[in-house]
Amino acid sequence: MLEVDVTGQVGAFSLSACFSGGAGVTALFGQSGAGKTTITNMIAGLVKPTAGRIIVKGEVLFDAAQGINMSLRQRRIGQVYQDARLFPHLTVRSNLTFARWAGGRSTTRSFDEVVGLLGIAELLDRKPAHLSGGERQRVAIGRALLSDPRILLMDEPLASLDQGRKADILPYLDRLRQEAGLPIVYVSHAMEEVARLAETLVIVSGGKVLAHGPVADIMSRVDLGNATGRHEAGALLEGSVSHVDDGWGLAHVDLGQGQIMQIPDPSLSAGDAMRLRIRARDVALSLSPPTGLSIRNVLSGEVLQVTVEDGPYAEVVCAVAGQTLRARITRASAHELGLQPGLKIFMLVKSVAIERRQRMAVGHLSSGFRSGDKA
Amino acid sequence: MSFFVLQPAELDALLLTLRVTCVGLVVALPLAVAVAYVLARYRFPGHGVLNALIHLPLVMPPVVTGYLLLLAFGRKGPIGSLLSDWFGVSVAFTWEGAALAAGVMAFPLIVRPIRLSFEAIDPKLEQAAAALGTRTGIAFLVITLPLALPGILGGAILGFAKAMGEFGATITFVSNIPGETRTLSLALYTAIQSPGGEMPALRLTLISAAVAFAALILSELWARKLRARLAGADA
Numbered sequence: 001m002l003e004v005d006v007t008g009q010v011g012a013f014s015l016s017a018c019f020s021g022g023a024g025v026t027a028l029f030g031q032s033g034a035g036k037t038t039i040t041n042m043i044a045g046l047v048k049p050t051a052g053r054i055i056v057k058g059e060v061l062f063d064a065a066q067g068i069n070m071s072l073r074q075r076r077i078g079q080v081y082q083d084a085r086l087f088p089h090l091t092v093r094s095n096l097t098f099a100r101w102a103g104g105r106s107t108t109r110s111f112d113e114v115v116g117l118l119g120i121a122e123l124l125d126r127k128p129a130h131l132s133g134g135e136r137q138r139v140a141i142g143r144a145l146l147s148d149p150r151i152l153l154m155d156e157p158l159a160s161l162d163q164g165r166k167a168d169i170l171p172y173l174d175r176l177r178q179e180a181g182l183p184i185v186y187v188s189h190a191m192e193e194v195a196r197l198a199e200t201l202v203i204v205s206g207g208k209v210l211a212h213g214p215v216a217d218i219m220s221r222v223d224l225g226n227a228t229g230r231h232e233a234g235a236l237l238e239g240s241v242s243h244v245d246d247g248w249g250l251a252h253v254d255l256g257q258g259q260i261m262q263i264p265d266p267s268l269s270a271g272d273a274m275r276l277r278i279r280a281r282d283v284a285l286s287l288s289p290p291t292g293l294s295i296r297n298v299l300s301g302e303v304l305q306v307t308v309e310d311g312p313y314a315e316v317v318c319a320v321a322g323q324t325l326r327a328r329i330t331r332a333s334a335h336e337l338g339l340q341p342g343l344k345i346f347m348l349v350k351s352v353a354i355e356r357r358q359r360m361a362v363g364h365l366s367s368g369f370r371s372g373d374k375a
Numbered sequence: 376m377s378f379f380v381l382q383p384a385e386l387d388a389l390l391l392t393l394r395v396t397c398v399g400l401v402v403a404l405p406l407a408v409a410v411a412y413v414l415a416r417y418r419f420p421g422h423g424v425l426n427a428l429i430h431l432p433l434v435m436p437p438v439v440t441g442y443l444l445l446l447a448f449g450r451k452g453p454i455g456s457l458l459s460d461w462f463g464v465s466v467a468f469t470w471e472g473a474a475l476a477a478g479v480m481a482f483p484l485i486v487r488p489i490r491l492s493f494e495a496i497d498p499k500l501e502q503a504a505a506a507l508g509t510r511t512g513i514a515f516l517v518i519t520l521p522l523a524l525p526g527i528l529g530g531a532i533l534g535f536a537k538a539m540g541e542f543g544a545t546i547t548f549v550s551n552i553p554g555e556t557r558t559l560s561l562a563l564y565t566a567i568q569s570p571g572g573e574m575p576a577l578r579l580t581l582i583s584a585a586v587a588f589a590a591l592i593l594s595e596l597w598a599r600k601l602r603a604r605l606a607g608a609d610a
Binding site: 044045046071072073075076077078079081085087088089098099102103104105143144147148 | 497499500502503504505506507508509510513514517518521522604605
């Protein structure tokens with residue numbers, strides 16, 4: 001879908017990036033100044049790399065060796081920026097249809113479908129000045145979708161919104177991911193957004209790509225600790241809701257191989273595919289199945305890797321139901337438990353630690369969700 | 376004889392002034408928009424020289440500008456002889472020449488606010504338009520130009536005022552010919568110079584003030600409407 005192999009120079013900053021992304025969301029993650037925006041500017045055609053190539057859906061947008069460098073207009077990349085960049089003198093409707101009436105683009109996507117997807121039907125006759133930050137971003141996404149793009153490029157679309165607005169808009173991004181049928185490059189420095197949305201994760205640091213691959217694989221890698229942030233570090237577990245216990249308000253998520261996690265969310269329904277982000281600091285380890293504890297989630301598996309740090313902490317990577325989970329414990333505990341690869345281990349996770357921001361429905365298994373193909 | 380009845384010569388002067396001003400403005404405005412856009416958006420060798428050249432009529436004595444126009448556009452001047460050879464037109468000592476003088480003198484005042492409003496428009500909006508498939512020319516017409524309209528209006532008002540009152544360059548370049556180049560200002564000057572001209576001078580003064588006042592009110596109304604439309608007040 002997306003192949004990027006570029007080197008370039010912007011002022012004193014030099015960048016060298018090589019990664020590929022599949023269908024769905026490819027997230028570029030890194031701290032500010034890491035080079036994420038330079039990479040997106042190169043894909044968009046705003047910054048010219050000195051060498052390398054960029055290929056989107058089999059189309060060569062840039063190839064230094066062959067002297068190919070498509071213009072901004074020819075690239076057909078739907079761009080959504082942090083500062084929406086709506087045209088202030090045009091109504092929401094005229095902004096949305098801009099690519100059609102000013103750019104001569106015809107789109108297979110229907111106007112009503114996009115308006116419905118983003119929930120902006122009420123806003124059509126307003127001017128951008130009368131929209132909230134979240135509404136502006138949704139209109140900007142709609143405008144990009146209606147420009148018949150090969151790919152959607154979203155550069156920190158939530159960065160300028162407060163926490164509440166972010167929570168408002170994330171469900172729309174979820175739907176977009178599932179229903180737009182369009183590869184998305186999503187730039188962010190917020191791990192929770194990345195964990196929720198991405199299929200492929202690209203870690204960018206100091207103008208270089210440190211790692212790229214499936215999001216769960218990359219997040220379980222301890223060696224990327226500095227780039228992914230120690231405090232927020234964690235792993236992704238995927239599973240599906242097996243049943244919902246309405247009496248206690250708990251949904252049971254089956255991770256496979258009979259391993260069950262209980263999540264405090266009665267709004268889920270059986271068959272929902274879930275992605276859970278379990279922070280390493282929320283996981284405790286035990287050699288034997290514990291009794292007399294309030295903790296409801298006890299997963300069994302084995303230790304894959306123990307990384308002892310210079311300070312008081314140790315990072316333990318464990319296998320559970322063919323997936324990986326990270327635990328951040330003290331070095332002293334790791335020593336006392338005698339943790340080493342291959343050891344049978346029980347992983348304890350408080351249900352309460354899996355708060356709303358840490359879990360997301362990624363579709364529904366029984367309905368054959370992935371309807372992206374039809375668009 | 377009633378004070379409020381215009382003499383034919385005064386009516387001529389009023390109509391001539393409006394014609395000279397409007398023609399000068401209509402020709403100068405698109406040129407000013409182009410120059411302002413180039414100055415605002417591009418950096419190139421000669422940027423400073425172009426900028427200084429445009430501002431010259433503002434800082435030079437008007438008589439000097441008028442004399443330079445006479446040298447260039449007079450019958451024997453380099454541009455004037457070309458015009459008369461190729462098209463058989465002459466602007467020296469005609470009302471078209473007065474319009475030219477008005478346009479040249481007003482030009483720096485028209486360019487300045489337009490340039491400022493272009494500079495205030497984020498070039499990223501033009502990039503966004505390009506990413507949505509818009510050609511540069513169309514993006515200019517549907518994004519940049521509408522957003523710059525308040526500045527263009529401001530420039531037009533300043534230019535209108537300057538062109539209405541132009542005196543020094545006009546009298547030097549095209550002289551003071553009744554019915555051809557005698558605009559309100561020149562008529563007023565002539566009246567003051569003639570014995571018993573106090574009454575006509577007063578009437579001409581009132582006419583000038585009234586025209587200027589009406590133009591200002593109209594443009595203020597228009598500007599208010601424009602600002603509301605751009606800011607998105609749902610009018």
